[in-house]
Ligand code: SF4
């Protein structure tokens with residue numbers, strides 16, 4: 083019958099309204115901003131850059147590979163590579179972003195940048211109180227605004243962060259074992275033998291008939 087869905091919706095609303103006086107489960111609203119509910123673990127707003135240790139520059143995981151910049155559908159990521167390198171979490175020298183900007187007025191929170199990042203360097207934030215009267219500058223986030231410690235990532239996405247930490251730790255152990263094996267291999271390699279420097283033997287004077295100079299013919 084036409085309008086059945088609307089009636090069902092109204093009935094549900096009425097049940098929640100009346101029930102909210104006696105049953106807390108039916109309290110579907112909160113007094114924001116005085117009362118703030120914790121977001122669900124999978125809730126997401128805009129991306130941020132993860133750094134390890136306490137140094138946001140040295141510990142930044144991003145290696146400026148620019149994959150996220152290329153894959154971002156609305157092209158709201160802008161990266162400039164560094165001219166020098168810094169060690170990554172395995173100690174390998176890597177580039178880093180000299181500039182990393184995200185225009186969150188354009189970002190559509192699709193999470194594609196997170197999915198394509200091979201370094202677990204960019205993750206989705208849950209911060210949402212970002213309104214500003216500065217439409218352009220205020221919503222263009224720079225590297226310094228985007229960089230957040232791994233502890234923050236763990237606090238908002240604990241399950242996901244635990245899995246990432248375990249994977250990175252395993253990769254680090256593997257890289258260290260490989261480096262150790264390579265170092266041991268090069269140390270045990272036989273050294274090339276040094277060839278004795280012998281002088282070539284002087285040419286011996288020839289003897290016999292063949293040694294006799296042929297008579298000059300006239
Ligand atoms: S979440 Fe989507 S739109 Fe936003 S920066 Fe990442 S890829 Fe681009």
Ligand code: SF4
Nearest residue numbers: 144145147148150199
């Ligand atoms: S965030 Fe990831 S995909 Fe984007 S440039 Fe950095 S390392 Fe590459």
